[in-house]
Amino acid sequence: MTRGREPAVSAPLAPPISAALWLNTPEPVTLAQLRGRVVVLHAFQMLCPGCVTHGLPQAVEIQRAFDPDAVAVLGLHSVFEHHKAMTPAALRAFVHEYRLTFPIAIDQPSADGPVPYTMQAYRMQGTPTLVLIDRCGRLRAQHFGVTADVAVGAEIGRLLAEPGITAP
Numbered sequence: 584m585t586r587g588r589e590p591a592v593s594a595p596l597a598p599p600i601s602a603a604l605w606l607n608t609p610e611p612v613t614l615a616q617l618r619g620r621v622v623v624l625h626a627f628q629m630l631c632p633g634c635v636t637h638g639l640p641q642a643v644e645i646q647r648a649f650d651p652d653a654v655a656v657l658g659l660h661s662v663f664e665h666h667k668a669m670t671p672a673a674l675r676a677f678v679h680e681y682r683l684t685f686p687i688a689i690d691q692p693s694a695d696g697p698v699p700y701t702m703q704a705y706r707m708q709g710t711p712t713l714v715l716i717d718r719c720g721r722l723r724a725q726h727f728g729v730t731a732d733v734a735v736g737a738e739i740g741r742l743l744a745e746p747g748i749t750a751p
């Protein structure tokens with residue numbers, strides 16, 4: 584699924600992240616705190632092959648390639664299957680072993696079914712899902728599945744180059 588390429592003024596604000604817990608950050612992170620930066624949100628599951636082989640390495644490369652004052656990378660561990668295997672303790676070990684250093688939210692489990700709250704709010708189809716949020720906090724693109732690095736880099740570059748965009 585792709586959303587984007589719309590003018591910034593018509594794009595909706597990105598839904599907030601509903602996190603049960605955050606890793607790699609001393610305090611919870613909000614999208615409002617990140618206004619003024621492009622936000623790259625990678626939704627993943629640690630048992631998802633596409634996430635492990637493509638999505639997470641892509642997030643790491645984006646974190647390395649862009650100035651952190653211009654682009655913020657966040658992970659979102661959205662568990663919608665294999666709930667008993669993907670515990671916070673297992674995720675901590677996974678994050679350590681894969682040397683992931685960007686903040687990672689553990690999506691708040693839903694009381695109504697297997698799909699957690701943030702995943703529902705963004706209407707994600709599964710993982711990996713890449714979400715791009717502009718400097719004003721607006722949802723500008725969402726891609727399910729493997730997305731080419733060059734395409735993602737070009738989209739981030741376009742968001743960074745937009746003139747006259749300032750945080751509200």
